[in-house]
Amino acid sequence: MSSMEEREIELLIGPQHPASGHMRLVAKVDGDVVVELRPNIGYVHRSVEKLAEVKKYLQIIPLVERPSLADTTANNLAYVMAVEKLLGIDPPERAKYLRTLLAEINRIHSHLYGLGIHGVMIGSSTAYMWCFGDREPFLELAQELTGARLTYSYIIPGGVRRDLPAGFGERAERVLRYMENRMKDYFDLYFNNPVVRARLEGVGVLSRDDAIRLGVTGPNLRASGVAYDVRRAEPYAAYPELEFDVVTEQAGDSFARVMVRVREIVESMRIIRQVLRKIPEGPILHENYEKLIPPKLREEMKRRGMVKFPSVFANLRVPAGEAISRVEGGRGEVVFHIVSDGKLSPYRMRMVTPSFRNVILFEHLTRGVRVADIPAIYGSLDYFPPEADR
Amino acid sequence: MDIIGLLFEPYIFIPLVFPGLIAAFILLLIIIWLERKIAAKVQLRYGPLYVLKPLGGVIQTVADLLRYLFQEPIIPKGVDRIAFLMTPVFLFGLAYLPLVAIPVSPTYYAFRSDVSLLLVLALTTLAPIFTVLMGWASNNKFSLIGGVREGYLVISYEIPMFLSALSMALLYNSLDLVEIAEAQRRIWGALLNPVAALTMLLLMYMSTSRFPFEIPEAESEIVAGPYTEYSGIIYGLVMGASYVKLYVLSLVYSILFLGGWNPLPSNDAILAGTILFIKAFLLVAIGAFLRAVYPRFRIDQAIGIGWKIAFPLSLISILLSLSLIIGGVSLVG
Numbered sequence: 001m002s003s004m005e006e007r008e009i010e011l012l013i014g015p016q017h018p019a020s021g022h023m024r025l026v027a028k029v030d031g032d033v034v035v036e037l038r039p040n041i042g043y044v045h046r047s048v049e050k051l052a053e054v055k056k057y058l059q060i061i062p063l064v065e066r067p068s069l070a071d072t073t074a075n076n077l078a079y080v081m082a083v084e085k086l087l088g089i090d091p092p093e094r095a096k097y098l099r100t101l102l103a104e105i106n107r108i109h110s111h112l113y114g115l116g117i118h119g120v121m122i123g124s125s126t127a128y129m130w131c132f133g134d135r136e137p138f139l140e141l142a143q144e145l146t147g148a149r150l151t152y153s154y155i156i157p158g159g160v161r162r163d164l165p166a167g168f169g170e171r172a173e174r175v176l177r178y179m180e181n182r183m184k185d186y187f188d189l190y191f192n193n194p195v196v197r198a199r200l201e202g203v204g205v206l207s208r209d210d211a212i213r214l215g216v217t218g219p220n221l222r223a224s225g226v227a228y229d230v231r232r233a234e235p236y237a238a239y240p241e242l243e244f245d246v247v248t249e250q251a252g253d254s255f256a257r258v259m260v261r262v263r264e265i266v267e268s269m270r271i272i273r274q275v276l277r278k279i280p281e282g283p284i285l286h287e288n289y290e291k292l293i294p295p296k297l298r299e300e301m302k303r304r305g306m307v308k309f310p311s312v313f314a315n316l317r318v319p320a321g322e323a324i325s326r327v328e329g330g331r332g333e334v335v336f337h338i339v340s341d342g343k344l345s346p347y348r349m350r351m352v353t354p355s356f357r358n359v360i361l362f363e364h365l366t367r368g369v370r371v372a373d374i375p376a377i378y379g380s381l382d383y384f385p386p387e388a389d390r
Numbered sequence: 391m392d393i394i395g396l397l398f399e400p401y402i403f404i405p406l407v408f409p410g411l412i413a414a415f416i417l418l419l420i421i422i423w424l425e426r427k428i429a430a431k432v433q434l435r436y437g438p439l440y441v442l443k444p445l446g447g448v449i450q451t452v453a454d455l456l457r458y459l460f461q462e463p464i465i466p467k468g469v470d471r472i473a474f475l476m477t478p479v480f481l482f483g484l485a486y487l488p489l490v491a492i493p494v495s496p497t498y499y500a501f502r503s504d505v506s507l508l509l510v511l512a513l514t515t516l517a518p519i520f521t522v523l524m525g526w527a528s529n530n531k532f533s534l535i536g537g538v539r540e541g542y543l544v545i546s547y548e549i550p551m552f553l554s555a556l557s558m559a560l561l562y563n564s565l566d567l568v569e570i571a572e573a574q575r576r577i578w579g580a581l582l583n584p585v586a587a588l589t590m591l592l593l594m595y596m597s598t599s600r601f602p603f604e605i606p607e608a609e610s611e612i613v614a615g616p617y618t619e620y621s622g623i624i625y626g627l628v629m630g631a632s633y634v635k636l637y638v639l640s641l642v643y644s645i646l647f648l649g650g651w652n653p654l655p656s657n658d659a660i661l662a663g664t665i666l667f668i669k670a671f672l673l674v675a676i677g678a679f680l681r682a683v684y685p686r687f688r689i690d691q692a693i694g695i696g697w698k699i700a701f702p703l704s705l706i707s708i709l710l711s712l713s714l715i716i717g718g719v720s721l722v723g
Contacts, residue, residue, distance in 0.1 A: 011531050019610040032539070032689060121610045123601065123686035129433035195602045195684045198691055371535065372688040375610045 019375040021385040037366040048390045052349040065151045068387040070113045073106035074329025082336040085323035094282040095159035100238040104268040109138040110330030111261045118379030137175040158286030163305030200255035204365040204377035218332020219260040224252035230328035254380035355387035404500035419451040425678035432682035463622030473527035478627040481520040485634040488513040495662030518544040525616035536615020540606040546696025551593040553704035554586040557711040571650025580647040586707035587647045598636040600677040602684035640673035
């Protein structure tokens with residue numbers, strides 16, 4: 001054993017490494033083979049959970065968005081759903097559809113972000129540029145809908161902040177058609193590229209049993225053949241009324257994980273089309289809150305399609321109790337647990353982010369692979385370091 | 391007057407000016423610009439734009455070179471100073487040294503030898519030694535691994551590359567690059583022995599770290615491999631060396647397979663040199679374009695390609711050459 005130990009080199013990948021993100025991977029390598037890889041995630045401490053205990057309920061909305069910048073809507077939605085459970089209210093139908101719409105736009109550009117990062121990690125700068133370039137139309141759609149580019153803070157207790165802008169449907173349709181055309185290019189140049197296939201197929205295989213045992217979530221779980229999706233398992237927002245397939249792949253390798261995300265983009269586009277077709281007319285804020293708004297402001301709000309917060313909203317008081325909410329984010333299941341003691345801030349807030357549950361995979365999947373497989377597996381997990389450390 | 395006359399003597403002019411160091415530098419500048427421009431085209435963006443705007447930022451690379459020149463070269467503590475500083479110089483020098491043995495036209499050459507092909511191949515083999523030394527001298531684990539990876543690769547690409555080049559020498563019955571080019575007056579080598587042409591092209595890009603074989607300096611895996619600790623102009627030298635090596639091998643490839651200065655039968659050194667340069671330039675440009683298409687292979691896959699695909703192919707190319715000779719294809723004369 002001692003001679004084996006001498007053969008091994010401890011390689012510190014990150015936190016300042018082109019492919020490490022904000023974290024450090026402690027790798028033990030024997031030649032070109034990884035003997036052990038331990039992720040050291042604590043380099044972007046955000047202490048969101050602790051900060052939430054001293055902030056008011058509305059102030060927490062932008063706070064919980066921060067840990068997962070590429071996928072803010074999922075955290076926003078999950079948090080608001082937990083608050084709504086405590087408040088005992090249900091948002092109006094139109095607001096539910098708008099929430100779904102934003103969540104799916106967000107899922108697409110979150111997946112494109114992940115695919116782009118994955119591309120550059122195996123050396124394809126073209127995939128990186130394409131994916132990041134094609135995020136742009138979706139970011140613009142979201143910007144048009146919410147007024148913000150990345151951290152939308154769009155979903156508020158009782159509804160959403162803005163109504164659908166005029167002409168949004170046609171513009172969205174144009175973006176979707178553009179993306180469908182681009183998908184062909186992606187497959188021609190990237191996904192059907194023999195080098196990409198050689199780098200991804202059979203690399204970092206996660207078996208179905210291991211995926212379940214390790215508590216993996218999101219596309220990484222579905223790539224191992226488990227058809228688990230919170231949107232189906234515990235429907236929320238407008239999902240019960242929409243048709244979509246839960247995408248699964250059987251292989252469980254890096255390529256399957258990438259493929260699940262690509263196919264989910266297609267499903268998300270399908271959902272967006274349905275939402276735009278089916279969206280009902282009606283208010284976007286719960287009547288309890290709407291009637292708190294002074295009549296003059298309420299009229300202006302209806303005219304402009306933007307919610308002006310009534311001042312009482314800032315001091316939103318949530319009844320004592322506990323609530324748990326679950327949402328399917330771009331990277332997997334987001335869980336919020338709020339304990340309220342009836343004061344202005346939550347007594348305790350706990351969030352479980354998908355990247356934190358997926359970080360365990362680094363150690364599991366990288367045993368015995370090559371050094372070059374580390375970034376390939378890292379990228380295929382769509383791991384977002386700030387999301388793990390909250 | 392005598393000095394100018396001396397400058398145009400082939401043994402000075404060829405290694406220093408054309409197709410020597412200065413041509414290599416100009417090609418380096420153009421190719422890096424072209425590489426960024428082509429990649430930008432594929433990736434739906436502009437690429438270099440502002441330096442000399444009317445020509446699409448063509449001298450951006452000159453600006454980059456100036457920046458490299460005036461950037462502080464940082465020498466980390468704990469490196470082997472002499473090896474750290476000298477290896478880039480040797481690497482670059484050895485990358486372009488084979489140019490002395492490459493003829494420009496049947497009558498214009500710096501150094502004619504019966505074994506000039508062997509000379510060129512032998513000199514190109516020396517450069518990787520310095521890459522490995524560089525990785526060792528940097529005293530950094532990423533550099534060390536990068537250097538070792540280069541070492542692995544060298545073994546797997548050198549042998550089949552030599553075999554496929556020598557299979558052509560067999561066919562032409564000569565190791566003299568002038569004779570080899572002259573033998574292709576009627577038909578080019580690539581048509582006679584396409585297997586050798588394909589193998590050598592593949593291995594040429596592999597040996598100069600083009601995509602998908604950009605393995606020693608894979609930035610997402612081992613930062614910049616052997617070059618991790620380098621900065622400033624010494625980094626410029628090591629990065630330039632692989633392009634210069636690609637240029638040299640492209641010249642050799644053009645002479646071996648693409649008829650050299652043919653199809654225009656010319657004893658005019660300028661015309662012949664231009665044709666040769668254009669062919670080499672195209673080969674280098676193809677190498678630059680590959681960046682836009684491929685990600686990079688894993689090292690074991692690249693070594694596998696070297697031994698499982700290129701090596702048998704190079705053996706087949708030798709058999710093909712032998713059968714052509716037995717079949718009575720006569721090229722010489």
